[in-house]
Amino acid sequence: MPELPEVEIASRQLRGWLQGRRIVSARAERSRVIRGQTQARFAGLAGHRLTGIERFGKWMLLSFDGGEGLLSHLGMTGKWIRRRADEPRPSHVRASLALNDGHAVDYRDMRLFGRLIRGKTQQLRALPALRALGPDPLGGIDVERLHGMLARTRRSMKEALMDQRTLAGLGNIQVSESLYRARIDPQRPALSLTRAETERLASAIGDSLRATLDDEDSPEPITYVEEGGENVFLVYDRAGEPCGNCGTAIRRIVQGGRSTYYCPHCQPRWRARATSRTGPVRAPARASVALQKAARRSPARRLRVIQGGRASQPMR
DNA sequence: AACGGAACCTGAAAGC
């Protein structure tokens, strides 16, 4: 389920779970998640302690003493979870770290699109997968650079923002959400974006990321975006529902094989030479009454609220 | 070099 906000939450959780503990034993299943690597390499984490976790877009780099490292990408369905060591392992667990505090931290991934790469921290940092990434948007966006990146591709805004070299960490949800907030047509050629619009987009991306992060990191019941729960997004997965800003039905189209959601009124079809003087779409305080109603009528198909940091319903 | 599309996986939900 992971885009930047979920990975950020995951890294904070991992930090809390691993910091100050020692890994008693480590094991990985033979699976796609570890591709060419041997299981013995994972076992080599035993005896080590976490020294830090960094996030680069959707990647997490866990550093351990002795220069050992573990690079983690959650793919589509990857997730780090924790249990007491004496509790049974859930399904789809591809790797486990047993700790000296009586807990085990598992990497669970149904669809196997995620990755775990073991190695020296130094080597991992040098991997092309990391080096090719654009800057992380949570640290603030360099508008000049973003404008430059967009200016050199003929692809649509949607596809340009999905490219991890543009900005690292945006995924299918955040791109739809950001373009909606910035009132930009997702089908518009990226190279047509003006400097002013790029500025608007940059702040929309920041707003969208922070909004999702806040939703998922609320102090009380921690809410993760997963199967079956409330849809906290403005347009994502809301085809047919009224736009919270103007009431027009949200539309779904497919770009680069992925769904894009947008409001045809707030994000009018761009035509060459069109001038744009519109301001950013403001997020309704929480969600408009209309949206909340709609959400109750038809709860999102595969978004589920998970509370207390644990899945309320194991994936089977 | 840049682009679009298929491939890689499993499971849930919708469609018939």
Place this chain on the structure above:
DNA sequence: TGCTTTCAGGTTCCGT
């Protein structure tokens, strides 16, 4: 009821 199709928040590879 049960079989088939569609869809899913990711990257990577391959042909044009």
